[in-house]
Amino acid sequence: MAEFDTIIKDGTIVDGTRVPRYKADIGIKNGKIAKIGRLKSNDAKQVLDARGLIVAPGGIDLHTHYDAQIHWDPYLSVSSWHGVTTITMGNCGFGFAPLHPADAERAMLALSRNEAIPMEPMRVSMDFKWETFPQYMDRIERLPLGINISHLFPISPAVAYVMGSFAEAKSRRPTEQETEKVAQLLSEAMDAGAVGWGAQQLVPGGSSAVQCDFDGTPMISDMLPDSFYVRMARALAQKGTGCIQFTRSSVGVDDPRAGMHNDFDFNSLLAEEAGRPVLFNAMAVNDKFPYVYRAQLRWLAEANKQGKPVFAQAVTARAANHITFENWNLFDDSPNWREVTTGTIEEKRVKLADPRLRAALREEYDAGTKSRDFLFGELAEFVCDTLYDAKLNKYRGKTVKQIAQEEGKHAIDAMLDISAADIRTVWRGPVVNSDVENYREIMASPYTLPGVSDGGAHIKFITPGTYSTDMLTWMVRDSNIMSLEEAHYRLSYLTAWAAGITDRGSLREGLAADIVIYDLEKLKILPSEVVHDLPANEWRRVQKSEGYRWLLVNGQVTFEDNKCTGATGGRLLRGGHAA
Structure with missing residues (x-):
């Protein structure tokens, strides 16, 4: 009987921890890395010849909006086409649970505008046979998954659920009693496996309030007071685990207290109240205005110096609209x-x-x-x-x-x-972030995470799900602003740590066998194209890749030479790990 299910033979291992690359074999058994060292090929049912190839942990994408797409696409492309093996949903406080059945259409309408997810694919793909967040997690777990899923508790549908409807939640702020009920639902969601909570607070009237509801009005989460979010941070502190994903901007609001520095301070306050990492969204880069990200880098350093754990998710893909x-x-x-x-x-x-x-x-x-x-x-x-x-x-x-x-x-x-x-x-549109030297500064900070792919959203406009391939080619191979070891540390290990994902993110014995194997010299992003591959014959804009030899999710090969194998080894990560 073979000792291993699969052996990855003779590859160059970049294990995600910043350890210098080395040559070794990896033995996989029951979806986990069983052994790293010199192994015999006849000790495995399957051998993947990785001579001349990089073997690294699969990417972890913490900012996606695949909340709808997961119901029709087990692999969540374009992310899986670019070496990603784990994603997080529920970002910006948007999602589909908890939800009263009468609000199903309303929830889809919100995402059809705010995140520009086409309406008809949602209508024909989701049956809404759930109501609570724990029920929804059970539903996700029953789906065929070609990628791992972690899920934040989304604030907007939760507030609508407690207040009785989206319409009621758009008409007024929640009472203190209703706020306490949302905090209770957050606690129940964490018990069911949520990895924290997510929200967008683009303050109405501000110049960054670019994502509105289907009718042009602010989203529920945009209208909530700061005191509500402080209460949610304290609720997370009571659980002692998880993270907060927060997209906030009050820039341009007619209030002397508003602005970028106020937004920084509020993220720091949430980190202090929760005692858990805050994923600040987003460090957007425009080459003409480097002072913006430099101010953010200074703030990140100061917040963490004060013991307030804040990470900035940086927009690292060069993607024209x-x-x-x-x-x-x-x-x-x-x-x-x-x-x-x-x-x-x-x-x-x-x-x-x-x-x-x-x-x-x-x-x-x-x-x-x-x-x-x-x-x-x-x-x-x-x-x-x-x-x-x-x-x-x-x-x-x-x-x-x-x-x-x-x-x-x-x-x-x-x-x-x-x-x-x-x-x-x-x-x-123009590519506004093409100066790689700006990213030399950004990726030198210990508190910056690559990504903000927005995977599953704005699918007719942009393709930032290419960010992992862009980092490996543009930043590492072509520009040499960072080492390959540093890139994989940020793409996998640091992101896993920041989000509380504990059973993957590096190549170490006992961890999940989420592995990407590729030829660095041949790696590239293919041109943007329009494909009609959504339900109801809807279209989207995509960018595929070349150079990835194999992608393994929990030990199963999901892609070989950029072609899907049909394997569905993905898992729902409850509380940051597979059951």
């Missing part, structure tokens, strides 16, 4: 853009040409849109990328600025005249 006004929603900080981009397709088409709205958008543009430019790049730099109307072909490949100059138009009119003529037109 591809926007079409059929679907775009991330200019929602502007009442004018919000009006233009809500409604049916025909209503949007009419509003794109509306003289009153055009005048308002021109005035806003001329006054400056600093926060929006920081996040998405300047509108004048957007390129007319994909056209479906042959009469518009002359604009292909030109920037908004070029078109405006050639036709003597304002930038707003140059862009919207084309989109009003054909709303399907795709505009490609």
Whole structure:
């Protein structure tokens, strides 16, 4: 009888702990790493020849929105295409439990706008045969999983559940009694395996309030008072485990107490009250404004010096936005853009040409849109990328600025005249974070985590789920700003530690055999493409990869040469570990 199920033979091991790479074999038994050393091939049922290849722990992606996609895609691409073996859902306080059955449609509507998840795939894929968070966890555990799942307790549906409905929760703040009930549900969720709680607090009226509800109003979590979140932090402290994922911005709010430093201080307060790590979202990078991330790095260092455990999740993928006004929603900080981009397709088409709205958008543009430019790049730099109307072909490949100059138009009119003529037109935004030297600074901090893939969300616009491949190729192989050992430490071990995932994240005997095996020299991200692979024949934008030889999840090969094997060895991680 074979001693091992699988042996990975003659690979170069980068184990995720910063230990220098070394050559050895890995023996896998019952989904775990049984032995690392020199092993005999005939001691295994299966041998994977890893000569000349890197053998490393699978990536752990802590910021995804696969809450809907998990119901139709066991592998959660694009994450699994890029070496990720574990993801976390429930981020930003969004999700589908706890939930009154009458609010199922309303919950889907919220995510169809806020996270730009197409509505029809959700409708045909989820039966909502659950209500409480523990019931939902049981449901996830019964699904076929090609990747490991950890789950945060999402604040928005929990508040709606306690207050009776989404409509009631949008009409007022929770009472003290209702707040206590949410804290009780959090405790029950932690007992059922939640790894903490997540929330978005993009303060209404701020210049970063770019993610709104389906009707353009703030999300439930955006409207909750700071005292509510302090109570949730204290509730987590009572459990003594887990983490907090928090996306907060009050920048641009008409209040002298608001702003970036206030947001820093509040994250620190949550860490202090909980005594648990806070995952601060997000360290977004724009090469033109390095002072922003540098201020965040200084704050992170000071908070941790004071014993307040805060980690920043950094946006590390270089991913341009591809926007079409059929679907775009991330200019929602502007009442004018919000009006233009809500409604049916025909209503949007009419509003794109509306003289009153055009005048308002021109005035806003001329006054400056600093926060929006920081996040998405300047509108004048957007390129007319994909056209479906042959009469518009002359604009292909030109920037908004070029078109405006050639036709003597304002930038707003140059862009919207084309989109009003054909709303399907795709505009490609600039990559705002292409200076690798900025990431040399960011990844030198002991408190920064790579990622913010937003996997499963904004799937018609962006593909930041490529971040792990981008880090290994761009930052390590091509630019040499960090070692391979450091990259895998941050992609797996540090992320696992910060999120309280205890049974994986490095290649050590006794841990889960979540392993990625790849050829570093051949590793690359493939071009962006549109695929119709969602339920109801809906489409999304993806970027695949090359160079990954095998991906193992709990010892089972899920991908070989970038092709899915059909194996479903993924597990629900309750409390940060498989049962």
